[in-house]
Every structure is written in C-alpha cells, then in structure tokens.
Amino acid sequence: MTKTTVFSAKKIVTMNPNRPEASHVAVREGRILGVGDLSELEVWGEYTLDERFAGKVLMPGFVEGHAHTMEGTLWRYVYCGFFDRMDPNGKSWDGLKSIEAVLERLSEAESKMDDPDAPLSGWSLDPIYLDNKRVTRQDLDKVSSTRPIGVLHASGHILNVNTKALELAGLMKTGINHPGMPLGADGIPTGELYGPDTMTPVGVHVGFNRSLTDSDEQGLRDFGKLCVRTGVTTITDLAARLEDDGVEAMLRVTGEPLYPARVVPLKFFMGATAQETVDRVLELKEKATDMCRLGRIKAVADGSIQGFSARMRWPGYHNGAPNGLWYTAPEQLAELYRAALKADIQVHTHTNGDEATEMVLDTLGPALKDVPHPDHRFTLQHCQLADGAQFRRMKALDMCVNLFANHHFYWGDEHYRLTVGPERALRMNACRTALDTGVPMAIHSDAPVTPLGPLFTAWAAVNRITASGRTQGEGEKIAVSEALRAITLGAAYTLHMDDEVGSIEVGKKADFAVLEDDPREMSGDALKDAVVWGTVQGGRVFAAADL
Amino acid sequence: MIPVTVVGGYLGAGKTTLVNHLLRNANGLRLAVLVNEFGELAIDEDLIEAQDEDVISIAGGCVCCSFGSDLTAALGDMAAMDPPLDHVLIESSGVAIPSSIVNSLVFMPAFRSDGIVILADAETVQKSARDKYMGDTVTRQITDADIILLNKVDLVSKVTLDATRAWLQVQNRAVRIVECTQSTVPPETVLDSFIGRVRTGGAHLEAAHLDMLTLMPTGAVDADDLAAALADEGAGLVRAKGFVTRGDGRKALIQVVGRRFEVTDASDDKADGVVCLGFRDVMSKAALEVLV
Known part of the structure; x- marks a missing residue:
C-alpha cells in the first residue's frame, strides 16, 4: 500500500478558485492526493498526519520563469553589490555603499586566500549607486597588485580588473583603440571593460570565462538551496548551451535524491541553424526527466536597455545614444519559429527594446499563418518597453509575456533619467496592461541579474517603487492576488506546466512554498518581507534552516 | 602576425559562395575560415577531407571552424x-557589425587586420538598407567596408x-567597389596573402576589371608617403603590398587595403x-612609377 502523508497547516492558499483555502493537503507519490479538511481526506484511507506546518501557510511552490543557474556559481565569488543579498547558505551579505567598502570586502577575502597567484573574483558591482564613480585598476591594486582581480558588474556587461590582470592579458600598454576599453590619462586602459569583446580576453585571467553561463555541479546544488530559501520549486535556466557534458551534469545533479527544485533549461539559439537547434532540442527532450525538463528553446533578439544595446523604436534613446544591436536577424528568427512550430517545440524570445518586440510580432505572425499551432504559448521574455498596441498584438497571436518586474526597482530611476526618459519609463514592464489585454503573464528576477525571490518580484509589480523610493507608473500596478498568480500559475502557464504545478489541487505535484505569513493578508508594501520557511517539493520537505 | 580578413554582408549576399x-x-x-555556425556555411562536399564537431579539414591544408x-577562443586556437596558418578569414554573421570584430583583434597580439570586405547583393542591397529593422545594420556594414564586392x-x-x-559611394565615399557574379573575384581582392603569389586558378583579373602590377623602386623612398599615395582614391588601387628601402637604409613593409594603409619595419x-592590385581603367603604371 502506498504511503499517504497528510500535512496540516494554519492555512493552505491553493490558487484553485473551487477551493481557495484549506487546512489539510494529502500527498502520495509526490503528488497531491487531495486538499480540504481532514475529514474530507480520510476517504483516501490510511495516512500519516504531519503537523509540522500547523503554524505555517502553504502556497503553491513558486515558479521562476526567467533565471539562470549560474547564480549558484557566482556565490563562490565575492559579493560586491549595493543591496543586501542572501547567499545559498542563508548568510545575508550587507550591501556595500561605497567603493571603499567594496575594496575592504575584497581585501578581507584576499587575506584568506592561500595560493598567491589565484585570481580573486567579485560580482554584482553597480557604480550607478555609488555616485556613478568609476572603479579603476588602481583602486583594485590596493587590494592586491600581485594577484589578478576582476569584479563583474550587476548588469553582467561590464568587468573591472586590476593592473595584474591587464598585464596577464598583455594590455598594460598604450595605443589600444577600442570603444569597450577606456584609457586613463596615461594612455593605458583604466581597467574597466565594456562588452564581451573586451571582457572575454581579460576575463579568463580573473576567473570569468564563457563557460560560467553553464553552471557547474556545485553551482547547481547551491542554486537549489537558494530556491528553497525563496520558496521556489520550479525554475528555468533560460539560456544554456546544453552541450552533452552540461546536460549530463544537469541530469545527474537534478536526479540526486535531495535536489529540491525542478529545473527547466532552455537551449540557447546561437551558433547553429534553426533546424539544427530544433533537432538538438528534440533529442534533448527524449532525455528529459521530471526534475529536468529539457525541450525548449530560447532566442535573443536584441541587447539590454541600460547597456544601450536594446533595439528601440523612434525616438530612440533618451540621451541620444545610437540604436542598439540585433543579436538575431528576422530571417533567422522566422526560420526558427517555423521549424519549432512544426516540431511542437516552444520558443521563448528575449526582447528588451520595443523595436525588438515589434520585430518578433512581425515575424511570428506570418510563421503562424504558415504553421498554425493552437496553444503554442511562445513567450516574450523581458519585453520591457512594450506599449498597449503591442500587447494587443501579443493577444491576437496567443503569445505569453514574462515581464521583468524586478528591473523596475533596480534600474527604474536610470531609465527615467537616462535611457528612455520619463514617459516611456512609466510604461516599462506593463503588468496592468498585460492582464487587462488578456495576455498570459509571468514576472521574473532574471537571477543573477537581480536576486531570486518571487515574493520580492511580486512586491515590485504591486508597488512599482524604484530604488530611490519613487513610485514609477501608478497605472501599471497590479493587485497582490494578481502578482501571486503571476509567480505561480502565471509562470507555470508560460512553460506549458500549469497542469502540473502552480496551484494546490488534486493530481498536481506536491510542491509548496512554506511561509510564516499569508502574503494576501499583508499590506502590499510588506509583501517582500513575507518570511519563507522552506519548501515541499514532490512531497519532500526542505527546511531552509536545515540546508 | 597572422592577417585576418573579416568578410561580412547581410544574409543572402553571397558570403558562403565566396568562402567556397x-x-x-x-x-x-593555409587558410582558416571561422564561421559563426557550420549549418549556414555549406562547404562544397568535394573540398572536405575530414570533419569533427568544430573543425572541417579541407584539401590542401585549409580548415574551417x-x-x-566565442570568437576570441577560436582565434586563440587558430x-x-x-603548422602555422597563413591567413584567417572570419565570416561574420548577417547582423554583425564588422568593425567591432576588427576592433577586438587588438586584444589578440598574434593577429593583424587585413581589412573588412563586404558583399553586397546588387539586386537587393538598397532595399535591405531601407528595411524597417535591418536597415541601419546593413548600412553600418557598408560604411565599415574597406572593399565592397558588389555581387x-x-x-x-x-x-x-x-x-x-553611386549609392554605395554616397554611403562610403572612399570604399573600393569590385563588381562580381557568384562571388567570384580574384582571391587577392579578399586576402592580401595571395598578393605576390604565383596564380594557378581562381577568377581572372580581367573579368573583374582588375589589373596587377609591381612597382620597383629605383632607390630609397619615404615609405609613409608612398603608402598614403597608394591608398589615395585617385590611384585606383584595391590593395597593395610589398617592401621598400627607406632613406636610412631600413626596410619597410607597406600594406594598403582600400583607403587604409600600414607601414611596419x-x-x-x-x-x-x-x-598593386587596382582597377584596370584607373590604375596607371606611369602615374604610380612617379611615386617611386
């Protein structure tokens, strides 16, 4: 006889309108056998009553629809961010409010290193918050002049290095003429490197190489811990190279008996033709397991807004910067969409600027005429600048959207002041418009770009407060209940997984976020402070405190 | 240093045909061709000697990768x-900005730029440059070019x-435009490593309205002045490459690609x-000989 466990809770918030709240949930074989009060569940026969959640609130396990598992790997480097942030082991690192504080933390880490030649690596630096003062190689030389040092910016698009690192890369010289490598008064690089062209050749000397985007086994395990601490039970890895080694490692780690999160890795459309990519993903789909959902594609249309590489419609960037870069040509995207629709493979497409969004809409429309595919759920990721007309076209094409709610908090002020100006900044990540238009919507963190934490993401969408404390875009706020749906069923829908996860109802995975508070009863501005006890994933209990 | 030529142009302009x-x-x-992806580059099968995941070996010692x-890593491998390579050709993607590839060579001390060659489809290039989405990218590729192969x-x-x-000339005043069909141009047009070698095949210079001649200096010359003069539009050159003796007796290597020139010891x-490789109707042996 299969064992049944019945969990009691102070409250179970199901997200199922037929039974919005309950006191007990029965779990068998990692799935939900029933939700109700104890007497209703007794019809299922013998059970063990587990009362450890008697004082807790259970919600459907959160679904993070846009993150990168490399966050787990980055935590082995020194955290240099402005905001407080929790690491996989539950330690909260204080945000650093000055360059001096950054140097101090790096020095502390440096003093603990044994190998004198090993590189020292930091991450999540953001000079925007440090009075926009630039970090120089001389600054980092104060930490060490003998070992190479590199600190990656929060955006991931800039790297600061010290003199030793430049030496190792053969760049401690004059006469370098490259837009991504500013020079000091002495004609020698300042140590600030912009974009992959300059970051890659120096990055290898300071611990940042390209394969960083494929998290290693330890990184993936650490990432799992972060999921438990934030209530996440299903998470995407939204652009992995997914070569054989990486896939094997991912299957191995997610297959470990105590791995706590279902990982949904998307194959990056890059360096192979559309048909090759689709064929590869069909092959990967065969290897998919319950805990590792291979079988989807991620394409990238343009760059980032704060990096001025997003493609903007008229009138372009607020500060007059030239239009950004295409990463994929419309013809290539058209080919991918057709091939993927034929093969029944879902494609998520990164767009930031509104011209990129327009291009995707213009491209998917004809593809769907050629290859009609009901319920395709092709999803626009970020889609930060879309306006009302574009949301109406998304609706007409049956697209989904996953908006970057966290971005609004972290870079909203910058967008208002510099990149897109006040009017367009107000409409960024237009959750209200998406819902009113009827476009299925999720919201995301893009961890490690911003910290993983669906309740924070929900808070960001509800309040639209920027880092400086301004409310930006009153008209695009959404209700707490809508935000909670976006981080559960909403995100599950964009992954074609809403039949399995996203709500607590019979037949679904026994995936719960275990909370100390009921977020629906907290005021919207306190949402981010809801305390996460841990998770239940596939019926297995993971307490954050025990990790 | 290994010379690197960047070959660009929008999708369908004829890049793959040129590479073949x-x-x-x-x-x-020994030529290495670096491509963004194999799928796009249909190497003629009869050229392939062996193939593994990232490298195709071509008859005669060439490779295609x-x-x-990660271009930087691939160049590191090259x-x-x-035995060492003679020349690297990077076939940039249809949306790439070629000058940013050339700019990044500064971080690869083993390489030097041999210029940007852009293929333009005579039928469609103006339309592509007006495209709602790709127009500015196509225009940027044209303005980046040292040599345009008008295909x-x-x-x-x-x-x-x-x-x-005329329209191309407006976009990029000093660019050298070589007309062709099916991407067939004398190899010297694209890769300066071919210049001065004995030719055995390839396209005929005549067909491309080109000529090649050798300037033999009678004595010492000012290498910088000579290089600048050869790069001047009026001289009618596409490329030039060779050695001269300076006034102080030292030897100098002159390399000219379109309007750009470089003089090294x-x-x-x-x-x-x-x-000198130049346009038959413009390049004049007599006028060039005056320079040396």
Whole structure:
C-alpha cells in the first residue's frame, strides 16, 4: 500500500478558485492526493498526519520563469553589490555603499586566500549607486597588485580588473583603440571593460570565462538551496548551451535524491541553424526527466536597455545614444519559429527594446499563418518597453509575456533619467496592461541579474517603487492576488506546466512554498518581507534552516 | 602576425559562395575560415577531407571552424595551430557589425587586420538598407567596408548597377567597389596573402576589371608617403603590398587595403617591390612609377 502523508497547516492558499483555502493537503507519490479538511481526506484511507506546518501557510511552490543557474556559481565569488543579498547558505551579505567598502570586502577575502597567484573574483558591482564613480585598476591594486582581480558588474556587461590582470592579458600598454576599453590619462586602459569583446580576453585571467553561463555541479546544488530559501520549486535556466557534458551534469545533479527544485533549461539559439537547434532540442527532450525538463528553446533578439544595446523604436534613446544591436536577424528568427512550430517545440524570445518586440510580432505572425499551432504559448521574455498596441498584438497571436518586474526597482530611476526618459519609463514592464489585454503573464528576477525571490518580484509589480523610493507608473500596478498568480500559475502557464504545478489541487505535484505569513493578508508594501520557511517539493520537505 | 580578413554582408549576399571559392583556389595557402555556425556555411562536399564537431579539414591544408559565440577562443586556437596558418578569414554573421570584430583583434597580439570586405547583393542591397529593422545594420556594414564586392551584377540592368554603385559611394565615399557574379573575384581582392603569389586558378583579373602590377623602386623612398599615395582614391588601387628601402637604409613593409594603409619595419633580407592590385581603367603604371 502506498504511503499517504497528510500535512496540516494554519492555512493552505491553493490558487484553485473551487477551493481557495484549506487546512489539510494529502500527498502520495509526490503528488497531491487531495486538499480540504481532514475529514474530507480520510476517504483516501490510511495516512500519516504531519503537523509540522500547523503554524505555517502553504502556497503553491513558486515558479521562476526567467533565471539562470549560474547564480549558484557566482556565490563562490565575492559579493560586491549595493543591496543586501542572501547567499545559498542563508548568510545575508550587507550591501556595500561605497567603493571603499567594496575594496575592504575584497581585501578581507584576499587575506584568506592561500595560493598567491589565484585570481580573486567579485560580482554584482553597480557604480550607478555609488555616485556613478568609476572603479579603476588602481583602486583594485590596493587590494592586491600581485594577484589578478576582476569584479563583474550587476548588469553582467561590464568587468573591472586590476593592473595584474591587464598585464596577464598583455594590455598594460598604450595605443589600444577600442570603444569597450577606456584609457586613463596615461594612455593605458583604466581597467574597466565594456562588452564581451573586451571582457572575454581579460576575463579568463580573473576567473570569468564563457563557460560560467553553464553552471557547474556545485553551482547547481547551491542554486537549489537558494530556491528553497525563496520558496521556489520550479525554475528555468533560460539560456544554456546544453552541450552533452552540461546536460549530463544537469541530469545527474537534478536526479540526486535531495535536489529540491525542478529545473527547466532552455537551449540557447546561437551558433547553429534553426533546424539544427530544433533537432538538438528534440533529442534533448527524449532525455528529459521530471526534475529536468529539457525541450525548449530560447532566442535573443536584441541587447539590454541600460547597456544601450536594446533595439528601440523612434525616438530612440533618451540621451541620444545610437540604436542598439540585433543579436538575431528576422530571417533567422522566422526560420526558427517555423521549424519549432512544426516540431511542437516552444520558443521563448528575449526582447528588451520595443523595436525588438515589434520585430518578433512581425515575424511570428506570418510563421503562424504558415504553421498554425493552437496553444503554442511562445513567450516574450523581458519585453520591457512594450506599449498597449503591442500587447494587443501579443493577444491576437496567443503569445505569453514574462515581464521583468524586478528591473523596475533596480534600474527604474536610470531609465527615467537616462535611457528612455520619463514617459516611456512609466510604461516599462506593463503588468496592468498585460492582464487587462488578456495576455498570459509571468514576472521574473532574471537571477543573477537581480536576486531570486518571487515574493520580492511580486512586491515590485504591486508597488512599482524604484530604488530611490519613487513610485514609477501608478497605472501599471497590479493587485497582490494578481502578482501571486503571476509567480505561480502565471509562470507555470508560460512553460506549458500549469497542469502540473502552480496551484494546490488534486493530481498536481506536491510542491509548496512554506511561509510564516499569508502574503494576501499583508499590506502590499510588506509583501517582500513575507518570511519563507522552506519548501515541499514532490512531497519532500526542505527546511531552509536545515540546508 | 597572422592577417585576418573579416568578410561580412547581410544574409543572402553571397558570403558562403565566396568562402567556397577561396577554399577552392587556396593554392597551397593555409587558410582558416571561422564561421559563426557550420549549418549556414555549406562547404562544397568535394573540398572536405575530414570533419569533427568544430573543425572541417579541407584539401590542401585549409580548415574551417565554427566559433559559436566565442570568437576570441577560436582565434586563440587558430594562433596555436601547427603548422602555422597563413591567413584567417572570419565570416561574420548577417547582423554583425564588422568593425567591432576588427576592433577586438587588438586584444589578440598574434593577429593583424587585413581589412573588412563586404558583399553586397546588387539586386537587393538598397532595399535591405531601407528595411524597417535591418536597415541601419546593413548600412553600418557598408560604411565599415574597406572593399565592397558588389555581387550578382548580372542580375541587374546597367542603370540599376550604376545607381547602386553611386549609392554605395554616397554611403562610403572612399570604399573600393569590385563588381562580381557568384562571388567570384580574384582571391587577392579578399586576402592580401595571395598578393605576390604565383596564380594557378581562381577568377581572372580581367573579368573583374582588375589589373596587377609591381612597382620597383629605383632607390630609397619615404615609405609613409608612398603608402598614403597608394591608398589615395585617385590611384585606383584595391590593395597593395610589398617592401621598400627607406632613406636610412631600413626596410619597410607597406600594406594598403582600400583607403587604409600600414607601414611596419621589415627584415633586411626582403627584396624591394610593391605589388598593386587596382582597377584596370584607373590604375596607371606611369602615374604610380612617379611615386617611386
């Protein structure tokens, strides 16, 4: 006889309108056998009553629809961010409010290193918050002049290095003429490197190489811990190279008996033709397991807004910067969409600027005429600048959207002041418009770009407060209940997984976020402070405190 | 240093055909072709000797490698090849900005730029440059070019061809435009490593309205002045390469790609002589000889 466990809770918030709240949930074989009060569940026969959640609130396990598992790997480097942030082991690192504080933390880490030649690596630096003062190689030389040092910016698009690192890369010289490598008064690089062209050749000397985007086994395990601490039970890895080694490692780690999160890795459309990519993903789909959902594609249309590489419609960037870069040509995207629709493979497409969004809409429309595919759920990721007309076209094409709610908090002020100006900044990540238009919507963190934490993401969408404390875009706020749906069923829908996860109802995975508070009863501005006890994933209990 | 030529142009302009043409006429030159992805580059099957995941070996010692998203790493591999390569050709993607690839060579001390060659489809280039999405990218590729291979000229009328040439000249005043069909140009046009080699095949210079001649200096010359003069539009050159002796007796290597030129020190054993590839109707031996 299969064992049944019945969990009691102070409250179970199901997200199922037929039974919005309950006191007990029965779990068998990692799935939900029933939700109700104890007497209703007794019809299922013998059970063990587990009362450890008697004082807790259970919600459907959160679904993070846009993150990168490399966050787990980055935590082995020194955290240099402005905001407080929790690491996989539950330690909260204080945000650093000055360059001096950054140097101090790096020095502390440096003093603990044994190998004198090993590189020292930091991450999540953001000079925007440090009075926009630039970090120089001389600054980092104060930490060490003998070992190479590199600190990656929060955006991931800039790297600061010290003199030793430049030496190792053969760049401690004059006469370098490259837009991504500013020079000091002495004609020698300042140590600030912009974009992959300059970051890659120096990055290898300071611990940042390209394969960083494929998290290693330890990184993936650490990432799992972060999921438990934030209530996440299903998470995407939204652009992995997914070569054989990486896939094997991912299957191995997610297959470990105590791995706590279902990982949904998307194959990056890059360096192979559309048909090759689709064929590869069909092959990967065969290897998919319950805990590792291979079988989807991620394409990238343009760059980032704060990096001025997003493609903007008229009138372009607020500060007059030239239009950004295409990463994929419309013809290539058209080919991918057709091939993927034929093969029944879902494609998520990164767009930031509104011209990129327009291009995707213009491209998917004809593809769907050629290859009609009901319920395709092709999803626009970020889609930060879309306006009302574009949301109406998304609706007409049956697209989904996953908006970057966290971005609004972290870079909203910058967008208002510099990149897109006040009017367009107000409409960024237009959750209200998406819902009113009827476009299925999720919201995301893009961890490690911003910290993983669906309740924070929900808070960001509800309040639209920027880092400086301004409310930006009153008209695009959404209700707490809508935000909670976006981080559960909403995100599950964009992954074609809403039949399995996203709500607590019979037949679904026994995936719960275990909370100390009921977020629906907290005021919207306190949402981010809801305390996460841990998770239940596939019926297995993971307490954050025990990790 | 290994010379690197960046070959760009929008999708369908004829880049793959050009690469096959060059590989077929490599004539002993060890050429490496770096492509973003193999799928796009249909290497003619009869050229392939062996193939593994990232490298295709071509008859005659050439190789073709896909670099995916990491060009820097691929170039690192190329620099380490044994026996060493003579030339690297990077086929940039249809949306790439070629000058940013050339800019990044500054971080790869083993390489030097041999210029940007852009293929333009005579039939469609103006339309592509007006495209709602890709227009500015296509225009940027054209303005980045040192040499434009105006391809598929057989498919357009003389009037259209003249108008397209004029339009290209407006976009990029000093660019050298070489007309061709099916991407067939003398290999020297694309890769300076071919200059001065004995030719065995490839496209005929005549067909491309080109000529090649060798300037033999009669004595010492000012290498910088000479290089600048050869790069001047009026001289009618596409490329030039060769050695001269300076006033102080030192040898110099002159390399000219379109309007750009470079003069570097050379070893004493080099024999004087500068090979010039230019437009038959414009380049004048008499006028050039005045310079030396």
